[in-house]
Amino acid sequence: MKVIPFKVPKASQDFIRYQVDDQPYFYDKLHQHPELQLSLVLEGEGRLIGGDYIGRFAPGDVFLLGHDVPHVFRSDEQSYAPGQTARSHAIFVFMDLKALSGGLYNITELQEAKRFCEQLTGCYRVQGPAREEITRLVQALQPEAGLGRLLGVLRIIEQLMLPEALHCLSVADQMRNLSEREVKRLERVLNFMMTHSHRAIALEEVAAVANMSREAFCRFFKERTRKTYVRYLQELRMTNACQLLLHTDQTVASVAYASGFAxxxxxNRVFSKLMGKTPREYQRG
Amino acid sequence: MKVIPFKVPKASQDFIRYQVDDQPYFYDKLHQHPELQLSLVLEGEGRLIGGDYIGRFAPGDVFLLGHDVPHVFRSDEQSYAPGQTARSHAIFVFMDLKALSGGLYNITELQEAKRFCEQLTGCYRVQGPAREEITRLVQALQPEAGLGRLLGVLRIIEQLMLPEALHCLSVADQMRNLSEREVKRLERVLNFMMTHSHRAIALEEVAAVANMSREAFCRFFKERTRKTYVRYLQELRMTNACQLLLHTDQTVASVAYASGFAxxxxxNRVFSKLMGKTPREYQRG
DNA sequence: TCGTTATGAAAGTAATTCCTTTCAAAGTCC
DNA sequence: GGACTTTGAAAGGAATTACTTTCATAACGA
Known part of the structure; x- marks a missing residue:
C-alpha cells in the first residue's frame, strides 16, 4: 500500500486528505507521517498501536494521531481467515495545517487552532459529545470540496479543541521521529510480535527478526518504545486476554493459555499488575 | 578472638565494658552485637565497614556503632607485613543501657538518654568539640571503676547527645539483624573482597566463597548490603584509591591500576561517579 | 465443598541492564 | 609540545534483575 514513512498523497495545496478504507483488513504496517490523522472506525476491530499505547479499536471509535506518531491499526486475525466476510471499514482524515502557510494559516483567528494542532504529539481517543459531533462532521465531509471541505475540517478542529474531547492514550513523547530504517525494523518486530503473541517467543527470535544481537535488540527496543520487549509483549497479550474475557465465556485459565501464557x-499476576484488577474482577464490572 | 555474633564479655550487672586493643592489627572479621560501641582510634589505620558505610579510619577518629550494626575495623595490609612495626591501637567502650534495667535505667532523669541510645542504629563519626571531650573522657575511664566509671560513661553519653556531635555515615537501616549464618557468610565474602580488591574478581569467585550460585549470591548480597556486588567493590576500591591519591605521588593511572581497575x-568515570570529582581534582583540594 | 482462581515464597532461567573495554578526541598542566 | 587526564560514543559481555515456574495454600463462588 504505502512505503514507510510515507507522504500522505494530497495535492500540494490541499491541507486535508479524505480517505475511505473498506477492505478485509487495514494496512497493517507500523508507519508515521507528519500529518495529523483523524480515524473513524466504522466496521472491524483489532489492535491499535499509537506511540507507546497498545489497545484495541472497535466500530464507533474515533482516534486522533499527532504529528509523526508511529501507528498501526491491525485488524483481528479472524479478518484474515479465508471464507470470512469480515470487513475493516474506516474513514481517515489527514490534516496538515502547515500546508495553509501561504494563506489562511497566519491569520489571527487561526492562531489558537494552529498552536493547538502543533502540540498534538500523542495518540488520543476522541470521546463524549465531540466524538458524536465529529462522526457526523467527518461523514458530511465526503461530498464537499474546496471551501466546503475546509470549513468542515475547521469545524472538526473546533470540536477537538473542546475541553474534554481528547483523552490521551500514549504516555511518552519519545517514540516519534524514528529514522526510516528504524521504523522498518520496528515494524517488522511489532508485526512479528503481534502475529505470534499467542505463543512463547524467545528474545532470540525477535532479535533475529531485527537482525540484531539479543543485547543490542534490548537496547534498541527499549530506546524506541520506552518499554522492554517482555513488557510490550505482555501488554499486547493483555489486549487479547481482555477481549476474550469480555466477549467469550472461556475460563480464566483458558484465556491465559490462549493469550500466550504457559x-x-x-x-494472574501479570494481569493484575497491568490491569489493576484480577482477571475475574475484570470479567465482571 | 571472638565468635560471631558475639556477646561482649562483661559481668552481667555491668552495663559497660572497657577494652584496649593494641596489636599489629584489629580483629578483622565482620561481626555485630547489641551493645553500642564507642571506638577511639589511637594508632593504625585502615578500612572501616559499619552497616552500609565503607570508609577509612585513622588515629584520632572516634566512631560510634549502634545496636547490632555489623562492623569491622580492618587494618591496612601493610600492618600484616612481617618485619613491620605497625600497630593498631584503640580503645573500645561497649555500652548496654538495658543492663541497667533493674536500677537506674528507669529513673526519669535517664529517660531522654535511654531514648537517645535506643535509636542509635547506624554508624556514626563523632566530630567537633564532642570528639575531643569524649577522647578525654574515654581515656579517663580506665582507672575508674564502679560508680566512677558509670558517671564517666554518662558524661560521654551526654556529649554524644549534643546537637552536632554525631555524623551519620551509614544510610540504610537494613543491614542489621543478620542471622548468624548470614553474618558468617557476609564476613567471608567481605573479607575476601577486601583482601583481593586490588585485582579483578569475577562474580563467580565471590559467589563460590559464599557457596552460592551467581544469581543467588547477587540476591543475597543486594538484600543484605543494599548494594550490588560490583558497586560494593567499587566503593572498596575507592577507599584505596583515595588513600593513594592523597598520600602518595603516584599518577592517576598508576593509582587506578593499583586499585584494581584494568x-x-x-x-576516571567510576571515581567521578562515586566521589563527585575527578581523581585529579580530588588529589588537590 | 469442589472446581476454579488468587497469592506467597523460593529458586531457576531468560532478559535486561550496567559494567567494562575500546578508540578517538579534547582538555589540562607543566 | 608532550605527557597525562578527562570525556564521548558505541558495542561486547558479565552482572543483575525480572520474568517465569513450581508448589503450597488460601480465597472465592456456584
Missing amino acids: NLSHF | NLSHF
Whole structure:
C-alpha cells in the first residue's frame, strides 16, 4: 500500500486528505507521517498501536494521531481467515495545517487552532459529545470540496479543541521521529510480535527478526518504545486476554493459555499488575 | 578472638565494658552485637565497614556503632607485613543501657538518654568539640571503676547527645539483624573482597566463597548490603584509591591500576561517579 | 465443598541492564 | 609540545534483575 514513512498523497495545496478504507483488513504496517490523522472506525476491530499505547479499536471509535506518531491499526486475525466476510471499514482524515502557510494559516483567528494542532504529539481517543459531533462532521465531509471541505475540517478542529474531547492514550513523547530504517525494523518486530503473541517467543527470535544481537535488540527496543520487549509483549497479550474475557465465556485459565501464557499463576499476576484488577474482577464490572 | 555474633564479655550487672586493643592489627572479621560501641582510634589505620558505610579510619577518629550494626575495623595490609612495626591501637567502650534495667535505667532523669541510645542504629563519626571531650573522657575511664566509671560513661553519653556531635555515615537501616549464618557468610565474602580488591574478581569467585550460585549470591548480597556486588567493590576500591591519591605521588593511572581497575578511562568515570570529582581534582583540594 | 482462581515464597532461567573495554578526541598542566 | 587526564560514543559481555515456574495454600463462588 504505502512505503514507510510515507507522504500522505494530497495535492500540494490541499491541507486535508479524505480517505475511505473498506477492505478485509487495514494496512497493517507500523508507519508515521507528519500529518495529523483523524480515524473513524466504522466496521472491524483489532489492535491499535499509537506511540507507546497498545489497545484495541472497535466500530464507533474515533482516534486522533499527532504529528509523526508511529501507528498501526491491525485488524483481528479472524479478518484474515479465508471464507470470512469480515470487513475493516474506516474513514481517515489527514490534516496538515502547515500546508495553509501561504494563506489562511497566519491569520489571527487561526492562531489558537494552529498552536493547538502543533502540540498534538500523542495518540488520543476522541470521546463524549465531540466524538458524536465529529462522526457526523467527518461523514458530511465526503461530498464537499474546496471551501466546503475546509470549513468542515475547521469545524472538526473546533470540536477537538473542546475541553474534554481528547483523552490521551500514549504516555511518552519519545517514540516519534524514528529514522526510516528504524521504523522498518520496528515494524517488522511489532508485526512479528503481534502475529505470534499467542505463543512463547524467545528474545532470540525477535532479535533475529531485527537482525540484531539479543543485547543490542534490548537496547534498541527499549530506546524506541520506552518499554522492554517482555513488557510490550505482555501488554499486547493483555489486549487479547481482555477481549476474550469480555466477549467469550472461556475460563480464566483458558484465556491465559490462549493469550500466550504457559502458566496460570503467572498470568494472574501479570494481569493484575497491568490491569489493576484480577482477571475475574475484570470479567465482571 | 571472638565468635560471631558475639556477646561482649562483661559481668552481667555491668552495663559497660572497657577494652584496649593494641596489636599489629584489629580483629578483622565482620561481626555485630547489641551493645553500642564507642571506638577511639589511637594508632593504625585502615578500612572501616559499619552497616552500609565503607570508609577509612585513622588515629584520632572516634566512631560510634549502634545496636547490632555489623562492623569491622580492618587494618591496612601493610600492618600484616612481617618485619613491620605497625600497630593498631584503640580503645573500645561497649555500652548496654538495658543492663541497667533493674536500677537506674528507669529513673526519669535517664529517660531522654535511654531514648537517645535506643535509636542509635547506624554508624556514626563523632566530630567537633564532642570528639575531643569524649577522647578525654574515654581515656579517663580506665582507672575508674564502679560508680566512677558509670558517671564517666554518662558524661560521654551526654556529649554524644549534643546537637552536632554525631555524623551519620551509614544510610540504610537494613543491614542489621543478620542471622548468624548470614553474618558468617557476609564476613567471608567481605573479607575476601577486601583482601583481593586490588585485582579483578569475577562474580563467580565471590559467589563460590559464599557457596552460592551467581544469581543467588547477587540476591543475597543486594538484600543484605543494599548494594550490588560490583558497586560494593567499587566503593572498596575507592577507599584505596583515595588513600593513594592523597598520600602518595603516584599518577592517576598508576593509582587506578593499583586499585584494581584494568582501564584508566573506566577508573576516571567510576571515581567521578562515586566521589563527585575527578581523581585529579580530588588529589588537590 | 469442589472446581476454579488468587497469592506467597523460593529458586531457576531468560532478559535486561550496567559494567567494562575500546578508540578517538579534547582538555589540562607543566 | 608532550605527557597525562578527562570525556564521548558505541558495542561486547558479565552482572543483575525480572520474568517465569513450581508448589503450597488460601480465597472465592456456584
